[in-house]
Each structure stands twice: as C-alpha cells, then as structure tokens.
Ligand SMILES: Cc1ncc(C[n+]2csc(CCOP(=O)(O)OP(=O)(O)O)c2C)c(N)n1
C-alpha cells in the first residue's frame with residue numbers, strides 16, 4: 001500500500017521506505033507542523049521533520065575535523081559566513097562552536113580565520129578535542 | 144522590507160533557511176552563495192531550482208534541505224517556473240486570496256521574494272530560452288546563476304560559460320589540445336540588454352557586495368539577474384579549503400569583476416538610461432596567471448607550448464576591465 005509521508009514520524013522507517021512506495025504527489029516536509037516565519041525561529045527551536053536533512057548527518061565524510069579554541073577568537077564571524085554547510089554555530093554575534101553532525105571537514109573556516117594563532121585548526125578526526133587544545137600552537141612571529 | 148546588515152556580526156544573527164547534511168561536496172561555493180542570498184532577507188522566500196548540483200544534492204529522497212517553499216523543476220525551466228510563481232502570486236494578492244500567514248507578512252511590508260537558482264549549464268545554455276522569455280515579459284523575480292563554468296553534476300562537460308584553456312571532460316587538454324577553445328559568453332551584458340532593471344556580477348568571497356546587490360535586486364520591480372562565480376572544488380580541482388582563496392584571486396585579478404548595471408525604462412518599455420557601476424576595484428590588479436595557477440584545470444597552460452593561452456587570457460581580461468571602466472565613466 002502506498003504511504004503518505006505525513007504518517008511517518010520515525011526516521012528509521014523512512015530509510016526503509018522506497019520512493020515507489022509513496023503516495024503519488026507526496027511532499028517531503030521540512031517541519032512536523034507549520035512554521036509561519038522560519039527566519040524568526042532559531043534552529044534549536046524548529047520542529048524539524050525526519051525528512052529534513054538537518055536531522056541527518058554527514059560528519060562521517062570527514063578525515064580531519066576543525067577544532068575551535070575560544071582563547072584566541074575575536075568573534076569576527078568569517079568562519080560563519082563562509083562555512084558552506086551551516087556548521088558554524090553563532091548566537092548573539094558570538095562564535096560558539098562547530099556542528100559536527102553537519103561539518104564535512106572542508107577546512108574553509110580554518111583558512112579564513114584571521115587570528116594568530118588561529119582559533120580554528122584541523123586535527124585528525126579520531127583525536128580528542130581536549131588533546132587538540134592542549135597542543136595548540138603559539139603565536140607566530142611575523143618575519 | 145530591507146534587512147539591516149551593517150556588518151558581518153549583524154549578518155551572523157540570520158537564521159539559515161537552508162540546511163546542513165545536504166550532499167554537496169565539501170567546500171562547494173554553491174552553498175555559500177545560497178546562504179548569502181537567502182540570508183540577505185528575512186522576508187518569505189520561494190525558490191525554484193534548475194537541475195544541477197544544487198537541486199540534485201539538496202533533495203535526495205527522502206530528504207529536503209530547504210526550509211523555504213521550494214520547487215523542484217526541470218533543467219531548462221527554472222526561470223519560467225519562478226516567473227509563473229510570481230504571476231500567480233500577483234493574481235492571488237490582487238484577489239485577496241493569499242494564505243493568512245503570507246497576507247500578514249505582506250501587510251507588514253514583507254513581500255515574498257521569488258528566486259530561481261540555476262547552474263551555468265542551466266542558464267547560459269539549456270535554460271536560456273525560458274530565461275530570456277521570462278525577462279522579456281518582465282516578471283518580478285530574481286534569477287541567480289551559480290556559475291562554476293562547467294556541467295558539474297554530470298561529470299564536468301564544457302558549457303558556453305567555460306573559459307578558454309580549461310580542461311573539461313568534453314574539452315580535455317592533452318598532447319593535441321590546450322583544452323576549451325572558446326571564450327566565455329558575456330551573460331551579464333546579454334541579460335542587461337533584455338532591459339532588466341537590475342543585473343549584477345558577484346563573488347561569494349565578497350559577501351557584503353553580494354548581499355547589497357541581492358537586496359537592491361529585491362527592491363526593484365521586474366526581472367533581476369545575478370551572476371555568481373562559484374568555485375567548484377571537484378571540477379576546478381582545487382583543494383576544498385581553497386574555495387574562498389580562489390574566489391578572491393578571481394576578483395583581485397579582474398577575471399571576475401564585480402559590477403552592476405541599472406536600466407531605466409519608460410512606460411513604452413524604451414530604455415532611456417543605462418548605468419554601469421564597478422562596485423569593487425582591486426588595490427593592485429594581480430596577474431591572471433595567479434588565478435590560473437591556483438586551479439589544476441588550467442595546469443597544462445603552464446607548459447611552454449601553451450603559454451600563449453595565458454597571454455591571451457591576460458589580454459582578454461585587460462580588455463574587458465578597460466571596457467567596463469569606459470562604460471562606467473561614460474555613464475552608459
Ligand atoms: C533537459 C536535460 N538535459 C540534461 C540533463 C542532465 N543533467 C542534469 S544536471 C546536468 C548538469 C548541470 O550543469 P549546470 O547547470 O552547470 O549546474 P552544476 O551542476 O554545474 O551546478 C545535466 C546535464 C537533465 N537533467 N535535463
């Protein structure tokens with residue numbers, strides 16, 4: 001029997017369901033209930049549907065991950081604006097951290113970070129973040 | 144309503160309406176451009192997307208990465224889909240048949256923005272007839288071309304946007320060829336010549352310039368064309384972390400000049416004023432060679448037998464920069 005996606009709440013069930021098992025004309029919903037003014041609602045308050053890619057993850061694409069060091073950050077937001085994958089979390093004009101579920105490890109945020117030493121650096125995926133912070137490089141002298 | 148974005152900190156207050164865990168390559172500039180365009184406004188947005196990387200990778204069954212109304216359309220008709228949405232919206236508004244939530248926002252001065260995204264293949268080539276038609280008819284919408292100078296989604300075939308010397312899967316460089324033989328099509332001028340009220344060229348690395356132009360485009364009535372350079376790590380073959388650096392080199396070498404053209408027409412449709420403004424002037428114009436060297440798709444041009452193509456590139460870029468400056472100076 002063809003199914004209507006609206007009836008499905010469990011993401012696992014959708015993964016099992018082929019596109020040809022859907023009701024013709026079925027729409028993939030972004031949210032489980034109408035959100036009238038999405039631009040006014042921060043991500044953490046949105047009722048994401050299991051069919052919104054936000055609920056999925058691509059973190060396992062990474063070989064290296066960006067690690068964030070608050071000590072040097074000047075909250076310039078370069079990393080936020082140039083991250084292609086909505087993976088830099090900023091609230092109230094402050095950089096908070098990396099969304100590891102969605103970060104693909106491209107390294108752009110590290111490249112554009114202007115501080116010395118950088119406030120974001122790439123480390124091997126398997127390394128503990130505390131360990132990475134402990135080996136943070138010192139300020140580089142201008143030659 | 145024009146969103147106040149004085150600086151980057153203020154811009155970072157935006158709540159993205161485009162979601163993570165889409166399947167675009169790491170470091171893809173398409174995503175950066177889409178974010179900058181959508182975050183340029185807090186008004187409702189309706190998006191139509193032509194087939195290409197952006198569409199295919201943000202709507203993989205059973206997922207969507209869009210929190211705005213989004214229409215999956217063919218490769219060749221994103222512009223006409225957006226134009227139709229615009230026409231339908233205007234009729235519904237006139238008849239008072241907008242959904243209550245939309246009507247409320249319209250009453251607050253927050254008109255929905257209708258945006259079409261297409262790749263260069265979908266814009267310069269395959270969607271050109273529907274794009275040209277929609278612009279000629281004068282529908283009120285914005286068309287954004289994500290210009291990565293290649294049919295990326297199907298394996299990197301050349302398009303009429305591919306610049307000379309680029310190695311692509313249908314213009315491969317090798318012992319008998321230096322790659323693509325044709326110069327790039329001048330899409331911005333072509334769209335301006337339709338009499339569009341606003342056309343502009345942008346780069347994602349100059350975020351403020353891009354956002355300002357998108358906001359200007361949202362404010363005018365009529366079809367708006369935005370040509371966005373979109374560095375493609377897969378087909379330009381640069382490292383993913385270098386996307387912004389490569390985009391910057393494009394701007395600083397004047398390979399990708401940032402400018403806008405404003406057309407004014409009278410009630411008969413006669414263009415009585417055309418004004419071109421260069422919106423960014425590099426302090427020191429860097430050699431084109433540096434832009435080319437950053438992208439392995441041009442690697443073969445550095446062999447002695449192909450060096451003349453680099454000279455040709457520099458000549459073409461200089462001539463174009465000269466042309467734009469002359470137009471700006473003359474106010475046409
Ligand atoms: C009419 C039609 N022809 C061909 C295709 C196959 N096709 C899908 S995506 C694509 C390439 C898109 O290139 P472009 O528009 O430059 O976008 P990009 O993927 O580079 O962002 C092609 C040829 C199609 N979907 N429809």
Ligand code: SF4
Pocket residue numbers: 066082083084085086087088098099102103104105106107108109110170
């Ligand atoms: S590595 Fe890339 S995807 Fe991850 S946070 Fe940095 S810019 Fe975003």
Ligand code: SF4
Pocket residue numbers: 072073074075076077078079080095109112113114115119120
């Ligand atoms: S780019 Fe660097 S300094 Fe700027 S907000 Fe991001 S982490 Fe902080």
Ligand code: SF4
Pocket residue numbers: 166167168170171172173196200291295296374375376377378
């Ligand atoms: S092939 Fe290029 S345009 Fe397509 S998703 Fe990858 S980087 Fe982006």
Ligand SMILES: [Mg+2]
Pocket residue numbers: 262263264289290291292293294295
């Ligand atoms: Mg393309």
